[in-house]
Amino acid sequence: MIELTGQSLTIEQLVAVARGHEKVAPLGEEVCQRMQRSQAWVINSISQPGKIIYGVNTGFGSLADQQISATDARKLSRNLIVLCVCGVGKPLPEDVVRGMMLIRANMLAKGHSGVRPVVAQTLINMLNAGITPLVPEKGSLGASGDLAPLAHIATVMTRDLEEGDGGYSGKATYQGELLEGAEAMRRAGLERLVLEAKEGLALSNGIDFMAACGALAIDEAENLLRHAQIGAGLCLEALLGLSAAFDPALHAVSGQPGQQKVAANLLALCKGSQLLDSLPSKVQDAYSLRCIPQVLGPVMDTIAFVRQRFSAAINAATDNPLIFPVEGQDDELRAISGGNFHGQGPAMWLDFLGIAMSEVANLAERRIFRLLTPELNHGLPAMLVPTSGLDGGLMMVQYTAAALVSDNKTLAHPDSVDSIPSCANQEDHVSMGANAARHALEILENVRHVLAIEMLTAAQAIDLRAQGVDNLGQGTARAYAALRQSVSFLEHDRETSSDMEILSALIQGGQLVREISEVMVLE
Secondary structure, three states: OEOOOOOOOOHHHHHHHHOOOOOEOOOOHHHHHHHHHHHHHHHHHHOOOOOOOOOOOEOOHHHOOOEOOHHHHHHHHHHHHHHOOOOEEEEOOHHHHHHHHHHHHHHHOOOOOOOOHHHHHHHHHHHHHOOEEOOEEEOOOOOOOOHHHHHHHHHHHEEEOOOEOOOOOOEEEEOOEEEEHHHHHHHHOOOOEEOOOOHHHHHHOOOHHHHHHHHHHHHHHHHHHHHHHHHHHHHHHHOOOOHHHHOHHHHHOOOOHHHHHHHHHHHHHOOOOOOOOOOOOOOOOOHHHHOHHHHHHHHHHHHHHHHHHHHHHOOOOOOOOEEEEEOOEEEEEEEEOOOOOOOHHHHHHHHHHHHHHHHHHHHHHHHHHHHHOOOOOOOOOHHHOOOEOOEOOOHHHHHHHHHHHHHHHHHOOOHHHOOOOEOOOOEOOOOOHHHHHHHHHHHHHHHHHHHHHHHHHHHHHHHHHHOOOOOOOHHHHHHHHHHHHHOOOOOOOOOOHHHHHHHHHHHHOOHHHHHHOOOOOOO
């Protein structure tokens, strides 16, 4: 079981819960004590005449100068939730929603949000029971937090004191069925909460959508980069590439760690190949072969940087205000109002990741094109089919790859440079990080399909060139064999959509990396 402390959640654990439905342990005693202390301070503070705390006994945003009576503090919490239920569009994937729920529970466990332990525990119980709120994909500005996405989660787990369970409860899936939120909770045996002061704000204010997408994107990007190196290795052999471009001495003087690792991985993948360096007249390869380390290496470095940032983000306290001990007086607490909910960092990191991963597909598509073109592929038949002309072979799969690469160029336009003021200009600069998150995930899906097309094309070329695995390297031979267990050689024209989807699923599941793990480990 994964234990939440507010400071030790890893990307691997988040993926295990979000995608693998791993269970989360009940909150520990120390966590509960931390949370209870800050929550008691909030309740006590609003009972004191003249004590004003933003979002606890005031309105929100541009309405912050409107004071709310202590007796209405609970109503204010629920009002904020339903106010922010304004998302539109298709439902977010289940793994993204579950990632958001885990991050929010972990953040509350830090004890800076002034909420009861039962609030975080209810999120944990929903995760363990398999309740996934329906969250529309659009509506967050990525500043003031991911208000709309978080509110669509919170409305399932909370209720109005006056309306009881008869009030609005959103929708959620439970055991494969889409239900009213209240019904999903009832069937799972979970009670919906009547919120106390500040708890509505603590549930809806934060970067959880961006952070969940970022963590999941990192996991996917790392997997895709490993497969990109496998695909590149297969293409190197199919196109009779030169190994000199991957010499360790060459890459050592670059001083770039990712570049050095990619070059070493390619040499290891192709170790023992009879196809590399087999064309005596060849002096240099085209950039799409020769410069693979110089392109994929910086992508590796980018992913490593973004991993660091999102590893911190999924353990951050990002609602507002936050509760802290008074310096030098640990028995006293205070509220600090600030802007940890602002998603400029996640927006830029997601943009950066999307731009980097787009280049993975850009480079792969150029190798696909080269494999299909007789003037460039060193003796292979046009469109990689024995009966070119009567059959078009793999001509059209390159069209698909080109369309996906072009789509990525649009999706990779940075969202983080945009801002539209909101809330009567109180929130006059926003990150648009939620858009960056959606676009990054879409880019990754496109990249996965382009890599599937590259592998389909490379395997076809190897069959025409080498008639099997005997001439391949120790890693590429294993990858090729796994590919051929999934899709067959294209003798004559047939539909290829199913082949591409089969290989996309193979990549997503990580099988090719596992196949080569006995002979090498890709970075």
